[in-house]
Amino acid sequence: MSEKILVVDDEISLQETLDYNLRKQGYEVETTGDGSKVLDLAREWKPDLIILDVMLPGMDGFEVCRILRQEMATPVLMLTARDDEIDRVVGLEVGADDYMAKPFSMRELVARVKAMLRRVRLTRDEVVKSEIEAGKPKSEVMTFDNLRIDITRREVTVDEEVVPFKPKEYELLVFFAQHQGQVLSREFILERVWGWDFIGDSRTVDVHVRWLREKIEQDPANPHRIITVRGAGYRFEG
Numbered sequence: 001m002s003e004k005i006l007v008v009d010d011e012i013s014l015q016e017t018l019d020y021n022l023r024k025q026g027y028e029v030e031t032t033g034d035g036s037k038v039l040d041l042a043r044e045w046k047p048d049l050i051i052l053d054v055m056l057p058g059m060d061g062f063e064v065c066r067i068l069r070q071e072m073a074t075p076v077l078m079l080t081a082r083d084d085e086i087d088r089v090v091g092l093e094v095g096a097d098d099y100m101a102k103p104f105s106m107r108e109l110v111a112r113v114k115a116m117l118r119r120v121r122l123t124r125d126e127v128v129k130s131e132i133e134a135g136k137p138k139s140e141v142m143t144f145d146n147l148r149i150d151i152t153r154r155e156v157t158v159d160e161e162v163v164p165f166k167p168k169e170y171e172l173l174v175f176f177a178q179h180q181g182q183v184l185s186r187e188f189i190l191e192r193v194w195g196w197d198f199i200g201d202s203r204t205v206d207v208h209v210r211w212l213r214e215k216i217e218q219d220p221a222n223p224h225r226i227i228t229v230r231g232a233g234y235r236f237e238g
Contacts, residue, residue, distance in 0.1 A: 002028040003117055006047040008038050008064070009079065010056055014102075018051065021106050022113070035059035039067060042074065049117055051109075052096070053079045054087060062094050069095030073167040075116045079104075092207045095166055119195045142177050144238045147216055147225070149177055156216075163215050168193070172208050173216070176226060176236035185233040209234060 007018045010033035022029050030045055032038060036058030042050065050068070054061040065076055078096040080087040091099045098112055140151040148157045154170060156163050165173065175193050176184070186202035194204065213220040227235045 002026055003048040004028045004030070004045065005113065006038070006042060006045065006050045007031045008035070008051065008056065008061070009033060009053040011053075017106065018109075021110060025110060025114075027113075033057070035061065035064050038064050042068060042072070047074060048120065049113060050074055050076045051079065051113070052076055054091070055081055062090055065091070065096055066094040069166055075120060077109075077112060077116060089203065089207060092204055093211075097168070115195070122195075142174075144177070144180075144225070149174060158216055165215070166211075169208060169211055169215075172205075173212055176212075176234070177238070180236045180238040183229050183232050183235045189233070205234075 005022055005027045007015060007022070007029060008031075009015045009018070012033065015031045015033060019029050019031050030041065030047070032041060033056070035056035038050075038052070038056075038059070052061045052065060056064070061078060065078065068074065068076065075097040076095065078091040078099045080091065080099060080101050087101075088099050097116060100109060100112065142149040142151070146159045148160075150156070151174065156165055156170065156173065172189070172193050175189070186205045189205050190202065209226055210220075213223050213226055217223045217225055225237055227237055229235050
C-alpha cells in the first residue's frame with residue numbers, strides 16, 4: 001500500500017507542485033490550504049507524513065502542529081517562509097520533526113520525505129521483529145530514584161505521577177537512560193535517535209533536552225539528571 005502524505009499549504013501553485021512530485025514518487029497525496037481543516041483531515045485520513053506550512057489561514061502551522069502532537073506521532077515536515085532561526089526553533093518546540101525554508105529545492109524536499117518515512121518504517125519493523133522473536137514485548141523497567149521508565153508500557157513517571165512525553169522526547173530519554181554515566185556528543189545523539197540521514201543541526205538536541213529537563217528535573221535551570229558537559233555534549237546521571 002502506498003504511503004500517504006498530507007500537504008498543507010495555502011499557496012496553490014506550490015500545493016500543486018508538491019502534489020505532482022510526490023505522486024511521481026508513488027505516494028498517495030491529499031492537499032489543503034486551510035489550517036482549520038488540517039486536524040479533521042489528519043484524524044480521518046491518518047497520513048504517514050504531514051508537510052505543513054507555517055503561514056496558514058484559519059489556524060497557523062505552529063498551532064496545528066502543537067495540537068497534532070498531542071494526538072498522534074505522525075512525522076511533520078514544517079515549511080517556513082524564510083530561513084529564520086526563531087521559526088525553526090518554535091517549529092521544533094511545538095513538535096515538528098524537520099523543517100525547510102522557502103524557496104527550497106524539490107529534490108531536497110523529496111529526499112527529506114523519503115528519509116523521514118524510512119525512519120518510520122525502520123522503527124515499525126524493529127518493533128514487529130522484537131515482538132515476533134520474543135513472542136511478546138519484553139518487560140523492562142528502569143528506575144532512577146523518583147524517575148521510572150516503563151519500556152513495555154512506554155510510560156514515564158516522576159514522583160509516582162505519569163508524565164506525558166512526545167515520541168521523540170521519550171526516545172531521547174530512553175537513549176540517555178541506556179547510556180547513563182556516558183558523555184554523549186550532540187552529533188552521536190542525532191545519529192542514534194534521529195537517524196544518520198536526519199537533515200538538521202545540533203540545536204534539535206538542545207531543544208529536546210530542555211523539554212526533558214522541564215519534565216524530569218526538580219529544578220530545570222540547575223539540572224542534576226541530564227548534565228551539560230561543556231564542549232562535549234550531555235551526560236545522564238542515574
